[in-house]
Amino acid sequence: xKLSTSQLEQFNRDGFLVLRHFADHELCDTILxxxxxxxxxxxxxxxxxxxxxxxxxxxxxxxxxRLRQVYQRDIVFKTWMENEExxxxxxxxxxxxxxxxxxxxNSIMTKMPHTSTETSWHQDIRYWNxxxxxxxxxxxxxxxxxxxxxxxxxxPGSHKMQFSAGQFEGKQYFSCTPPENKKLIETKTSTxxxxxxVVLFHGRLLHRANKNTTDKAKISFVYTVKGKxxxxxxxxxxxxxxxxxxxxx
Numbered sequence: 425x426k427l428s429t430s431q432l433e434q435f436n437r438d439g440f441l442v443l444r445h446f447a448d449h450e451l452c453d454t455i456l457x458x459x460x461x462x463x464x465x466x467x468x469x470x471x472x473x474x475x476x477x478x479x480x481x482x483x484x485x486x487x488x489x490r491l492r493q494v495y496q497r498d499i500v501f502k503t504w505m506e507n508e509e510x511x512x513x514x515x516x517x518x519x520x521x522x523x524x525x526x527x528x529x530n531s532i533m534t535k536m537p538h539t540s541t542e543t544s545w546h547q548d549i550r551y552w553n554x555x556x557x558x559x560x561x562x563x564x565x566x567x568x569x570x571x572x573x574x575x576x577x578x579x580p581g582s583h584k585m586q587f588s589a590g591q592f593e594g595k596q597y598f599s600c601t602p603p604e605n606k607k608l609i610e611t612k613t614s615t616x617x618x619x620x621x622v623v624l625f626h627g628r629l630l631h632r633a634n635k636n637t638t639d640k641a642k643i644s645f646v647y648t649v650k651g652k653x654x655x656x657x658x659x660x661x662x663x664x665x666x667x668x669x670x671x672x673x
């Protein structure tokens with residue numbers, strides 16, 4: 425499978441693209457049920473909401489925000505991350521051989537009901553250390569995702585914009601205070617995701633998500649690929665984990 429010319433143009437323009445009905449529902453259900461077991465038993469490594477927001481509240485300490493390092497956890501997770509059908513698409517958007525970077529994302533992401541927290545506006549690339557920004561994340565919706573349970577929101581085209589350090593705050597989050605930021609945030613967009621939908625988004629794209637105000641957990645799968653020619657910076661977290669080449673078979 426390959427992207428059409430218009431799809432590729434859309435990704436390059438907006439910094440993200442939704443691939444509807446890409447993954448089989450049976451696969452999504454298998455991943456989801458396995459993820460629920462790991463979440464129930466808090467099988468490490470994990471990240472809690474408390475670690476994410478830096479608050480030591482009891483409900484945040486016990487709420488798992490994500491399962492880390494899922495590639496090594498189970499063959500089901502590994503198989504999805506090595507999916508052969510998506511490789512030609514990843515090669516198109518990267519214009520290079522795609523390589524799984526296990527240092528970043530490589531996660532089951534959650535928005536637990538009522539105890540989850542908001543994800544603030546940010547660019548993933550600000551946490552990563554590579555020679556360039558040729559990185560794309562692959563987000564798989566395992567069930568319905570919408571405003572109330574924390575669907576992804578994006579600022580189209582922000583992956584091509586240059587920002588000053590003063591436009592960010594705290595943990596390198598994009599500030600909602602400066603007038604120029606407010607104007608940009610007004611252009612945000614989101615779309616309801618259904619089971620099996622995949623979202624590709626650029627490492628520099630500004631994105632966020634609401635907390636989950638529903639009574640049901642939202643659980644998603646995300647991993648990141650980079651272009652083979654894009655090397656990690658030695659001595660950083662980005663260089664400490666294995667990389668898996670996804671050459672077309």
